Every structure is written in C-alpha cells, then in structure tokens.
Amino acid sequence: MELILDRLTKQYHNKIAVDCISLNLHKGVYGLLGANGAGKTTLMRIICGVLKADSGTVTYDGVDVSSEAYRAKLGYLPQDFGYYPDFTGMDFLIYMAALKGLTKIQAKRKANELLELVSLKEEAHKKIKKYSGGMKQRLGIAQALLNNPQILILDEPTAGLDPKERVRFRNIIAKIGKENIVILSTHIVSDIEHIADTVLMMKDGRLIYQGKWQEKSGDLEEFYLKQFEED
Ligand SMILES: Nc1ncnc2c1ncn2[C@@H]1O[C@H](COP(=O)(O)OP(=O)(O)OP(=O)(O)O)[C@@H](O)[C@H]1O
Numbered sequence: 001m002e003l004i005l006d007r008l009t010k011q012y013h014n015k016i017a018v019d020c021i022s023l024n025l026h027k028g029v030y031g032l033l034g035a036n037g038a039g040k041t042t043l044m045r046i047i048c049g050v051l052k053a054d055s056g057t058v059t060y061d062g063v064d065v066s067s068e069a070y071r072a073k074l075g076y077l078p079q080d081f082g083y084y085p086d087f088t089g090m091d092f093l094i095y096m097a098a099l100k101g102l103t104k105i106q107a108k109r110k111a112n113e114l115l116e117l118v119s120l121k122e123e124a125h126k127k128i129k130k131y132s133g134g135m136k137q138r139l140g141i142a143q144a145l146l147n148n149p150q151i152l153i154l155d156e157p158t159a160g161l162d163p164k165e166r167v168r169f170r171n172i173i174a175k176i177g178k179e180n181i182v183i184l185s186t187h188i189v190s191d192i193e194h195i196a197d198t199v200l201m202m203k204d205g206r207l208i209y210q211g212k213w214q215e216k217s218g219d220l221e222e223f224y225l226k227q228f229e230e231d
C-alpha cells in the first residue's frame with residue numbers, strides 16, 4: 001500500500017499553488033497544516049484526480065490517479081461540498097452510493113451503517129436543508145466512506161463539528177487509519193495532535209515539514225506559528 005506523489009506542480013496564472021511536491025505515503029493518518037492559500041486544497045484535489053497537475057504524477061501501488069481502478073479506492077470530502085437541499089441524508093447517501101457503483105442492497109446497508117457511525121440516524125429522513133452545518137459536515141464524511149476507501153482525503157473535515165462530534169470523528173479516523181491512508185487538512189493544531197500520525201506542513205505550495213507529530217509534541221502550535229511568523 002503506497003501512494004506516491006512525484007514532483008507535483010500546479011500553477012494558476014502567475015501563482016504557483018503546488019510547487020514540486022514529492023511524497024510517499026503509507027497507511028496511517030496524515031495531518032496537513034498550512035495557512036489560508038498554502039495550497040492544501042489544490043494538492044488534495046490533485047491527489048483525488050479532480051484537478052490535473054501541470055506536471056508530476058500520482059500513483060497508488062503503480063496505478064495512475066486518472067484510472068477507474070484508482071477512483072474505486074478513493075474517498076473524498078471536498079472543502080466546499082455541494083449538497084442537495086431537498087434530499088434527505090439517506091437519499092443523498094443512496095444516491096452517492098449509486099454513483100460509486102454499489103448495488104441497491106449494498107447501498108441501503110452501507111448508508112444505515114454510516115448514518116449510525118456519524119450520529120445521524122435520527123436525522124436520516126430529514127431534508128438536508130434542515131440540517132445544521134455540523135450535521136452536513138458529518139454527512140459529507142459519511143459519503144466519503146461509502147466505498148471503504150483505501151485512500152481517504154478529507155479537506156477540513158472537522159470544520160463546524162462540536163467537541164463531542166470532534167472526539168467521535170477522531171476515533172473513527174484513528175480506526176480507519178490503521179489499515180488505510182488518510183490525509184486530512186485542518187487549521188486546528190490540536191486536531192493534528194490528537195489524530196495524525198504524521199504532520200505535513202505546507203507553505204507557499206511547498207512541503208516545509210514532514211514528520212511524526214510526537215517530535216513536536218507540546219509545541220506544535222508554537223512550531224507552526226514560527227513557520228508563518230513573517231506573514
Ligand atoms: N481556481 C483557482 N484559480 C486561481 N487561483 C486559485 C484557484 N484555486 C486556488 N487558487 C490559488 O492557489 C493558492 C492555493 O489555494 P488553496 O485553495 O489550495 O489553499 P488552501 O491551503 O487550501 O487554503 P485554505 O486554508 O484557505 O483552504 C491560493 O493562492 C489561491 O488563491
């Protein structure tokens with residue numbers, strides 16, 4: 001199980017959003033930190049095949065990001081997730097499951113399991129437009145898990161979660177990260193301390209730090225702020 005990013009670069013007009021990033025990822029939870037505009041979302045979209053890099057490659061066990069086989073192993077929660085307001089949570093998961101190729105029976109079973117997992121069982125038949133921000137976020141996390149992804153990419157998954165759900169989320173992710181590759185971005189340094197095995201820090205499109213968070217234990221926030229001091 002190896003996800004290889006090889007010299008990924010992406011430029012928008014005169015702005016280099018991702019600047020020659022190379023990285024080998026194995027199972028575990030990776031926490032991506034960086035200021036607004038550092039390039040986290042751009043990098044994640046490239047890893048998900050939603051955005052094509054100008055140069056460089058993404059491969060998972062030798063399979064290219066552009067292939068169907070890669071997509072089948074991928075789960076993705078985008079930063080700006082488009083919901084269908086008139087769908088219920090259950091409708092939405094069944095619909096997403098169909099897009100991912102699950103059969104009707106599989107979809108129903110998986111949707112129930114995931115709604116339970118993200119504490120939305122009671123709200124399963126409520127329209128999404130009536131959900132709170134945190135409930136929508138949890139539904140977004142649930143849809144990313146429909147196909148039991150080996151590569152799970154979550155762009156600011158904890159945004160809007162209350163403390164109880166945040167803890168619940170950490171436990172879910174820790175479990176998934178034992179057997180799979182999880183990359184999540186966050187602005188909350190304590191999220192990283194509690195969830196991530198490895199810290200990835202981005203600045204101006206570059207990877208400026210990569211390592212076990214324990215090495216920075218206690219002062220990760222201080223370390224982070226130092227990297228962005230002059231901004
Ligand atoms: N579609 C686009 N067109 C032009 N520039 C873009 C586009 N998307 C992103 N950028 C620029 O690329 C850079 C990286 O943006 P990106 O969204 O990847 O950052 P981020 O680290 O996810 O930030 P945030 O923490 O705010 O989510 C920024 O300078 C941004 O303005």
Ligand SMILES: [Mg+2]
Binds near residue numbers: 040041042079155
């Ligand atoms: Mg972003």
